[in-house]
Amino acid sequence: MGYLGRGRLLFAMVIAVVLVCAAFETAMATAEAEHAYRQAELRFDRLSNDPDKQKDRAYWLLCIDGFKSAYAAQPDGPWADDALFMVGKLYGSLFRQSSKIYDKQEAVDYYTRLLRRFPGSPFSSETRKGIAELDQAPSMDGNEPDSAVVSVKKGVVKNHDLLTAQIERTGADTGKESGTGLPQMTDLRVWSSPDYTRVVVDVEKEVGYSYRLLKKDPSIGKPQRLYVDLDGTRMGKGVQPVVSIGDGLLSDARAAQYTPDTVRIVVDIKSIDTFKIFSLNNPFRVVVDVNGISRKQPSKMASAEPGAGSGATTLPAGSLAKQLALGVRRVVIDPGHGGKDPGAIGYSRRTLEKNVTLAVAKRLAKKVEERLGLEAVLTRKSDVYLALEERTAIANTRSGDIFISIHANASRNRRSRGVETYFLNLATDEDAILVAARENATSTKNISDLESILSDLMKNAKINESSRLAGHVQKSMAGQLKKKYGDVIDKGVKQAPFYVLLGAEMPSVLVETSFISNPTECERLSTARYQDTLADAIVDGIETYIRDINPMALKRPGKDLQAHR
Numbered sequence: 006m007g008y009l010g011r012g013r014l015l016f017a018m019v020i021a022v023v024l025v026c027a028a029f030e031t032a033m034a035t036a037e038a039e040h041a042y043r044q045a046e047l048r049f050d051r052l053s054n055d056p057d058k059q060k061d062r063a064y065w066l067l068c069i070d071g072f073k074s075a076y077a078a079q080p081d082g083p084w085a086d087d088a089l090f091m092v093g094k095l096y097g098s099l100f101r102q103s104s105k106i107y108d109k110q111e112a113v114d115y116y117t118r119l120l121r122r123f124p125g126s127p128f129s130s131e132t133r134k135g136i137a138e139l140d141q142a143p144s145m146d147g148n149e150p151d152s153a154v155v156s157v158k159k160g161v162v163k164n165h166d167l168l169t170a171q172i173e174r175t176g177a178d179t180g181k182e183s184g185t186g187l188p189q190m191t192d193l194r195v196w197s198s199p200d201y202t203r204v205v206v207d208v209e210k211e212v213g214y215s216y217r218l219l220k221k222d223p224s225i226g227k228p229q230r231l232y233v234d235l236d237g238t239r240m241g242k243g244v245q246p247v248v249s250i251g252d253g254l255l256s257d258a259r260a261a262q263y264t265p266d267t268v269r270i271v272v273d274i275k276s277i278d279t280f281k282i283f284s285l286n287n288p289f290r291v292v293v294d295v296n297g298i299s300r301k302q303p304s305k306m307a308s309a310e311p312g313a314g315s316g317a318t319t320l321p322a323g324s325l326a327k328q329l330a331l332g333v334r335r336v337v338i339d340p341g342h343g344g345k346d347p348g349a350i351g352y353s354r355r356t357l358e359k360n361v362t363l364a365v366a367k368r369l370a371k372k373v374e375e376r377l378g379l380e381a382v383l384t385r386k387s388d389v390y391l392a393l394e395e396r397t398a399i400a401n402t403r404s405g406d407i408f409i410s411i412h413a414n415a416s417r418n419r420r421s422r423g424v425e426t427y428f429l430n431l432a433t434d435e436d437a438i439l440v441a442a443r444e445n446a447t448s449t450k451n452i453s454d455l456e457s458i459l460s461d462l463m464k465n466a467k468i469n470e471s472s473r474l475a476g477h478v479q480k481s482m483a484g485q486l487k488k489k490y491g492d493v494i495d496k497g498v499k500q501a502p503f504y505v506l507l508g509a510e511m512p513s514v515l516v517e518t519s520f521i522s523n524p525t526e527c528e529r530l531s532t533a534r535y536q537d538t539l540a541d542a543i544v545d546g547i548e549t550y551i552r553d554i555n556p557m558a559l560k561r562p563g564k565d566l567q568a569h570r
Contacts, residue, residue, distance in 0.1 A: 038078035042088055045071030049091070065099045070265070077187070077237035077266055080213045086126040089119040097135055100142070109139055114234070118215040188212060189241040190268045193260050195248050196398035201510065202255045203398040204293040206270055211289040212238050216282050228256065229274040233282065233291060238268045254297040285394065285504055287447040292394055294401075294508045333551050335380045336373050337405035339505065340366035341412040341444070344390025349415035349443070352527040359388065361530045362411045365518060368540035369411070376544055377551075393445065393504040401510045407474065407547060408513035410505050412444060413521040413530060422523045423494030424486060426479035427515040428471035429507065430500035440517065441501035470512035470554075472498070477553065478514060478546030485542040490529070493519075512550075516543065 048068045051058070058064040069092055076088035096112035099105075116132045116139075126132075188209035196203045213236040221229040240246075240262045248258045256273040263269035272295065280295045340362040342348030348358025363385070370381035382403050384396045391399075400408045414425070432438045442449045475498045483495035496517075506513045518539050519526040529535040 034079040035082050035084070038075050038082050038084040038088075041071065041075035041078050042084045045075055045088075045091070049095070059102070062099070062103065065095060065102075069095045069099075073264075073266060076213075080122075080236065086119055086123040086128055089115055089122070090126070090128040090132060093119065093132065093135060097139055100139070109142065113139055114215060114217060117217075118213070118236075121215065122213065187237055187239045187266055189239050190235060190244060190260065191241045193244060193248055193258060193270065194395075195250055195258055196395065196402050197250050197255065198402040198404065199254060200297040201401045202250060202272075202295045203394065203401065203508070204258050204270070204272060204295075205392075205394055206233065206235070206260070206291045206293070208235060208238060208289050208291070211284075211286065212236050214284070214291055216293075218277075218280070229277060230271055231274060231277075231280060231293070231295065232269055232271045233293060234263065235268040235270070235291070237266050239266075240268050255295060281508070283507070285445075285447075285507075286451045287445075290394070292508065296510075332555075333379065333406040335382060335403065335405050336370075336377075336407045336409065336547065337382045337384065337400040337403060337511075338366045338370050338373070339384040339396045339400070339408065339410040341410060341505075343385050343388055346390055346446070349413060349521050351413075351521040351530070352419065352524045353531070356521060356527055356531050358413045358415070358521055361413050361518070361521065361536070363388070364533075365536045365539050366411050368536055369409070369543055372540050372544045373547070377548055394507075396505050397508050400513070401508070405511050407550075408506075408509050408511050409478075409543065409547075410503075410513070410515040412515060412517050413519060414440065414517040415443065415522040416520060417522075419522055419524065422520045422526050423496040424479070424482050424519055425496035425499055425517045426475040426482070427499050427501055427503060427506075427517070428468065428475045429503060429509070429513065430468060430472075432501040433499065437499045437501040440499075441503055444515070445502075445504045447504075467509075467512045471506075471514055472500075473553065474512045474547070474550045475514040477550040478516060478543055481546035481549065482516070482518075482539065482542040485538060485545070489538055490535075492525075 045068060048071050052064055052068050053059075072088045072091040072095070076085050076092070079085060093112050093115035096108050096115060100108035100112055113136055116136050119126060119132050120129060123129075190206060190208050192205075192207040194205040194207070214233055215236070216231065216233045219230045219232065240260060244260060246260055250257050250272075254275060254277075256275060258270065258272045260268060260270045270293075272293065274295065276297045278296045280293065282291065282293050284291050340359070342359035342362060344359075346359065348362065350357060351361075366383055367386075370383055373379050373381040382399070382405060384399045385391055396410070397408075414421075414423075427437070427440070432441060438449050442451070445451070479495070479498045483493060486493040487495070503515050506515060519530055519535075521527050521530055
């Protein structure tokens with residue numbers, strides 16, 4: 006057997022070992038979940054056959070904890086929906102005995118989690134029936150489901166410590182070693198403006214989560230609240246329990262250990278229009294976006310309908326018409342990567358994507374202001390690290406009207422070259438998935454997982470406007486580079502699920518300026534001349550887009566901005 010044959014055999018053996026190990030880990034997790042479920046079943050049988058134990062709340066909670074442990078052992082395993090159903094059922098039974106609204110809410114929460122995570126579960130029908138019955142059942146006390154969390158007041162960290170200690174004692178009393186092996190919530194980050202807030206919850210590894218929007222209750226002085234429960238999670242010791250916001254939309258965000266294996270995050274809401282919640286990977290974090298009613302006022306240029314009197318066709322109502330009414334005043338420019346994240350390494354090892362993107366972005370910002378008379382906002386002005394979700398949050402909190410994320414492409418094939426522009430959507434080809442995975446710093450599997458929930462995230466995204474903006478930018482960029490360099494390949498407009506574009510409230514695109522891995526394009530990207538040409542081309546694309554949606558948008562009294570070209 007030759008070297009090639011032995012190499013292939015060795016590779017196949019390694020793959021086989023990896024697959025066997027993965028299968029073994031899965032089998033062990035399944036066995037652990039089944040064992041925990043069977044133990045919980047035994048407790049449930051003893052509880053069901055003992056009227057005296059049924060009068061003691063501690064026995065109910067002990068039984069519930071057993072099924073929670075079965076779920077936490079393998080949240081996506083074959084016993085997970087069984088365990089969730091039993092937790093919901095037990096809380097429902099406990100509520101019928103206690104009449105406490107807390108028990109009712111927990112039952113509904115776990116039933117809802119089952120339907121969301123396992124829509125095809127054989128328990129779905131009985132679960133919906135259980136929710137309907139609970140919705141009709143009255144409760145006798147005034148305790149709210151998040152009363153324990155609400156005890157964590159601004160500035161009173163002592164209450165948080167007492168709450169955590171009490172929960173740990175409860176876990177010990179039920180025979181459960183509290184917190185053992187559970188991933189920790191490591192941070193609570195917030196970006197906010199009067200009509201938009203993004204809250205990001207960082208966790209050590211992927212966990213299940215659920216959420217609920219609670220109505221305002223003036224009778225007990227409670228504002229409207231949104232809470233997120235992290236399953237199988239412990240509160241990290243260094244996490245700030247209360248983050249004050251107070252921006253007119255939210256008052257604060259709070260986190261606390263709600264049960265021995267659940268962290269609850271609560272945001273107090275002054276006013277809300279819509280909200281969306283999703284998770285990102287590598288590292289795992291849960292993103293909460295809350296939108297209030299926009300306080301932007303229509304600009305003078307929109308006092309008449311765009312194109313009125315000029316024979317232009319009337320644009321349909323919707324987000325584009327709203328964009329025209331507000332006008333384009335501010336362009337947010339995002340230089341990709343930075344700080345500890347160098348991005349792609351160039352063919353010349355000295356050329357880093359983070360430096361190229363910053364240089365192009367600075368030139369672009371200057372041209373946006375000088376040529377278009379618009380405000381340009383850079384997400385970073387130096388070599389600093391920003392998380393992908395922070396970049397979008399900056400664009401939203403600064404009320405950007407257009408968002409441009411600048412990147413440089415890369416491929417293992419050194420001959421790959423060309424320019425392309427992306428907007429947020431489901432990926433249409435394998436290359437787009439690879440590009441998104443690289444820019445998201447994640448795996449192609451995570452891209453596939455993200456696509457499964459992307460349709461819900463994009464219901465209010467400006468997909469059509471972003472597609473139009475991408476078309477103008479790509480056409481301008483490819484055309485101008487071809488004129489000056491001749492051999493530039495136009496790779497066209499593409500779509501993919503980029504983290505940095507998720508949740509953007511304005512038309513948004515991601516520009517791949519060239520292949521930094523290609524020797525010729527790497528050399529060009531390092532020169533001021535090429536960077537300047539790229540910036541000119543992108544500005545032309547932005548200008549064409551604005552004039553396309555509103556021919557009068559860039560006109561100023563006594564000044565035609567075309568003269569600056």
